[in-house]
Amino acid sequence: MATFKIKRYNPEIQREPYYEEFQYDPPEGTTLLDSLNEIKWTQDGTLSYRMSCRSAICGSCAVKANGHAILACQRQAEHVIKNDTVVLEPLGNMKPIKDLVVDFDPFWEKINKVTPYLKPEETKPEKERHQSQAQFSIIDDSSTCIMCGACYSDCNVLEVDDNFLGPAALAKAQRFVGDSRDKDRKARVEQLSEPGGIWDCTHCGECVERCPKPAEPFHRIKEIMTVALEEGVHNNNGARHALSFTKSIKHSGRLNENVLPVESIGFLGVKGIVNLVQDNLKMLMQGKVPTVIKDVFGLIPVGLRMLKKGKIPPIIHHSVDDVDDVKRIFKELKQ
Amino acid sequence: MRAALEVSKELDVAILTKVYPSRSHSGAAQGGIAASLANSEDDSWEEHMFDTCKGGDYLNDQDAVEEYVKSASRVIYELEHMGCVFSRDKDGKIAQRAFGGHSKPRACYSADRTGHAILHALHEQLLKNAKSIKIYNEWYMHSLIVEEGRCKGVVVSDIRTGEVEVMQAKAVIFCTGGYGRVFKITSNAFAGTADGVIAAYRAGIPLQDTEFVQFHPSGLWRQGILFSEAARGEGGTLLNSKGERFMEQYAPSRMELAPRDIVARAEQSEIDEGRGIDGKDYIHLDLTHLGEARIMERLPQIRQLGIDFIGVDCVNEKLPIQPTAHYSMGGIPTDMFGQVVIDDKGTPLTGFFAAGECACVSVHGANRLGTNSLLEAVVFGERSGRSALEFAREAELQPLNEKHQKTKTLNLFEEIYQRDGTESYNDIRNEMKEVMMSQCGVFRDEKRLKDCISKIKSLQTRYKKGKITDKGNLFNTELYEIIELGNMLKMGEIIATGALNRKESRGGHFRKDFPERDDTNFLKHSLLSEADDGEGIQINYKDVTITRYKPAKREY
Numbered sequence: 016m017a018t019f020k021i022k023r024y025n026p027e028i029q030r031e032p033y034y035e036e037f038q039y040d041p042p043e044g045t046t047l048l049d050s051l052n053e054i055k056w057t058q059d060g061t062l063s064y065r066m067s068c069r070s071a072i073c074g075s076c077a078v079k080a081n082g083h084a085i086l087a088c089q090r091q092a093e094h095v096i097k098n099d100t101v102v103l104e105p106l107g108n109m110k111p112i113k114d115l116v117v118d119f120d121p122f123w124e125k126i127n128k129v130t131p132y133l134k135p136e137e138t139k140p141e142k143e144r145h146q147s148q149a150q151f152s153i154i155d156d157s158s159t160c161i162m163c164g165a166c167y168s169d170c171n172v173l174e175v176d177d178n179f180l181g182p183a184a185l186a187k188a189q190r191f192v193g194d195s196r197d198k199d200r201k202a203r204v205e206q207l208s209e210p211g212g213i214w215d216c217t218h219c220g221e222c223v224e225r226c227p228k229p230a231e232p233f234h235r236i237k238e239i240m241t242v243a244l245e246e247g248v249h250n251n252n253g254a255r256h257a258l259s260f261t262k263s264i265k266h267s268g269r270l271n272e273n274v275l276p277v278e279s280i281g282f283l284g285v286k287g288i289v290n291l292v293q294d295n296l297k298m299l300m301q302g303k304v305p306t307v308i309k310d311v312f313g314l315i316p317v318g319l320r321m322l323k324k325g326k327i328p329p330i331i332h333h334s335v336d337d338v339d340d341v342k343r344i345f346k347e348l349k350q
Numbered sequence: 351m352r353a354a355l356e357v358s359k360e361l362d363v364a365i366l367t368k369v370y371p372s373r374s375h376s377g378a379a380q381g382g383i384a385a386s387l388a389n390s391e392d393d394s395w396e397e398h399m400f401d402t403c404k405g406g407d408y409l410n411d412q413d414a415v416e417e418y419v420k421s422a423s424r425v426i427y428e429l430e431h432m433g434c435v436f437s438r439d440k441d442g443k444i445a446q447r448a449f450g451g452h453s454k455p456r457a458c459y460s461a462d463r464t465g466h467a468i469l470h471a472l473h474e475q476l477l478k479n480a481k482s483i484k485i486y487n488e489w490y491m492h493s494l495i496v497e498e499g500r501c502k503g504v505v506v507s508d509i510r511t512g513e514v515e516v517m518q519a520k521a522v523i524f525c526t527g528g529y530g531r532v533f534k535i536t537s538n539a540f541a542g543t544a545d546g547v548i549a550a551y552r553a554g555i556p557l558q559d560t561e562f563v564q565f566h567p568s569g570l571w572r573q574g575i576l577f578s579e580a581a582r583g584e585g586g587t588l589l590n591s592k593g594e595r596f597m598e599q600y601a602p603s604r605m606e607l608a609p610r611d612i613v614a615r616a617e618q619s620e621i622d623e624g625r626g627i628d629g630k631d632y633i634h635l636d637l638t639h640l641g642e643a644r645i646m647e648r649l650p651q652i653r654q655l656g657i658d659f660i661g662v663d664c665v666n667e668k669l670p671i672q673p674t675a676h677y678s679m680g681g682i683p684t685d686m687f688g689q690v691v692i693d694d695k696g697t698p699l700t701g702f703f704a705a706g707e708c709a710c711v712s713v714h715g716a717n718r719l720g721t722n723s724l725l726e727a728v729v730f731g732e733r734s735g736r737s738a739l740e741f742a743r744e745a746e747l748q749p750l751n752e753k754h755q756k757t758k759t760l761n762l763f764e765e766i767y768q769r770d771g772t773e774s775y776n777d778i779r780n781e782m783k784e785v786m787m788s789q790c791g792v793f794r795d796e797k798r799l800k801d802c803i804s805k806i807k808s809l810q811t812r813y814k815k816g817k818i819t820d821k822g823n824l825f826n827t828e829l830y831e832i833i834e835l836g837n838m839l840k841m842g843e844i845i846a847t848g849a850l851n852r853k854e855s856r857g858g859h860f861r862k863d864f865p866e867r868d869d870t871n872f873l874k875h876s877l878l879s880e881a882d883d884g885e886g887i888q889i890n891y892k893d894v895t896i897t898r899y900k901p902a903k904r905e906y
Contacts (some may be wrong), residue, residue, distance in 0.1 A: 023429050025822065025823070025824060027822045027823065027824050028822070034789045044572065044660060046573075046659070055827075055828070056775075056776035056779075057774075057776055058817065058820035059818050060818065060820050061820040061822070061827040061828065063820075063825050063826075063827050064827070065369075066540055067369050067373055067375070067539040067540050067541045068373070068375060068377070068378050068540075069539065069540065069573070069575055070378055070464070070575040070655060070656065070659075071654075071658065072377050072378050072466055072536075072651075073369070073372075073373040073374075073375070073377055073378070073539065074373060075369060075370075075373050077631075089658050089659075090658070091658075091661070093657075111467075112510065112824070112825055113824050113825040114825075116825050119370070119487075126477070127477055127480075131474055131477050132432075132433060132474035132475060132477060132478040133432065133433025133474070135431065135433070139431050141427075142387075142423075142427055143426075143427055143430040143431075143436070143443060144430060145438075145441070145443060146436075146438050146442050147438065147442045148437075148438050148439075148440070150438075150442075151435070151436075151437065153463070154435060155435075158460070158467060158470070159463065159466075159651075160470075161372075161377075161466070162370075162372050162373075169738050190435075191433075195435070196433065197433075211622070229650070232872030252736075277469065284800040328575070
């Protein structure tokens, strides 16, 4: 017999959520969704959750089991029950409506923000457009997304930053950025490089762990980053950070932590300064607060705190001993 | 969604769904969508048409089939132009593979998630056209408003709030899917509960050919979820407990790629005669000879389903499968333009259209070929949308008594809330599914069907004596499940009644007491409608349209 500890919430009856325990012994070979149904149908009809296809393709039944988002229909009950107990909660980063049902509206609003449809050339061929198997493989994984919200639920950035587009929307974006039939690649990566986009991902990889399909958003985000850099969309902190990081490793084999934050803001080099001045003047003219002010003043307290704790990197930056090997690796990579 | 896109070219349209559009069950279709593109071998619409008619055991209306297969290539190119993701051949064209009952490789596919690819491509177009397409997610449709012989709208409720509303419309299109959930073993989503079909029936529209239910040969043992026919298209074999490829006995020329009705019956015969694996009610689908690389390229999702749902990796082990209720050939009768018709003379019900699994055109006849249903959804989605658009362009909203219409649904809610019986809805549902599977399943006969009908009738009585626990307005899934169960109990009775009446075997309907096809008496569509008392079921018939291919003996 296992204990199903389920987070209950029904604002019609009680303002605060609470946990309720149900005892149920799932037969071998049955899924967590089967267990939920048995509990609902034989113990408490008020228990509410979403479900539909039972075969991990519609994306309705994502819930949190033991703190992590999963598809209830995709997991054998015995695999999620630990020490005779499983804790079931609604998805995170979304407002609960009732029990395990959450409000998906913000999720869809973000999907809508990434222009979630193909923008092909105006002229259509008589038959299908050709796409090589290699070109298809670039969008193969992202096109498996079932919009279940598991990644969105467990995304660590969304927990602190509502403005982040989130893993599902970015995976959807890669579906078009990578599509050989789309003509708007550059515009797409420019938009996705703005605040709230690809560079706000912290690379924690949680979404890859939670994705029930091969869509694995973080890998797709990396692919968009690569395209953005290839397309020359460098004029943002994220891209500059990535380029500065690479440059430092390439030249010295280690990270120059004195230069990295300043270069990330775009404050070094003649070109950097010219761009920075231009961009920030433009912002001033548009009546916005120039980002440079926010960025630079934002850095100062961080630097002071580091100084206080003795965590300031060495003033003089040395290369690692085998820096030539590092350079060789870069050379080979380039080839 | 395809219908809405068509309407949105000129007019505003609302989509109402009890889930989300991206969660519709078309997304579970795996293997492919048929069209004679001839990308890998010569092919023609005539061959596609012939295969479809032979597969349907000649109950198809051939004028409609001709229009349907002729449209196939165009609608698939359109999907591709919209952005639908297709697997490609070496030349970069849409890849095509073999499928049951098709004499040529004409299944266009996106790995083994073709329905999902099409569903999402169409959903993307909805988002693109959001200005003229309003989506009502998680709303439930209770009844169709038909007054003075004209459809005026639907009565609906918001699952999230329980609010009942009347949705007035110049034209209504039903794309409400099938009713596989009445059976114990089914590939269908929980949503497939006959809501649309029963709403039409309750509004006085007859249902056509509902006795024809397709059992798919490769449902996962006990769960019923689908392992695509593509697994056999790619070379998978079926084995009984003796390790024999038993299809040799049943369809020597097409083997595992015979149409689904024939393969499902072969499997059930093996199981019934004790040659199921370990004497149990399943047989083996063997893919182990295909190799990991090919499985990962062509059937990755199926592999994952096997691992997740039963702990079997089909690269090394055989999958346990059994026939699973999969597709409803019957449904709301329409003409080939998606216009709903209410009798054998083709009298239209003004303002009401239907497409997809809930409709019966009939392009599938007595048995649908694999990959023909996605094609049906797209072709007749477009056609019904076009018909509705042309009608609504000139039509006016009709006056209706909103209060009266709402009251009927509010009274239903209240009646369910007031029931204070001791019957368990769960028991009723399980017993319905059990009896439909065992007495009205792959094999049927008079005794079983009579038993089935009397059992379903007693369940209908017990249904009135249940008791609900959730009386709230907020996301009350229990209430909706009870309403759905009511629909399914009626649907089960209709299916079994049609099956009892059809004293022959044809396509998906097999009577052990009448094992032959009887063209003299039954080369005709059944029309089942609500008797005047609101309880009984009346049966009428409609002629089958035969143009090119005269009914011939069906052998594979």
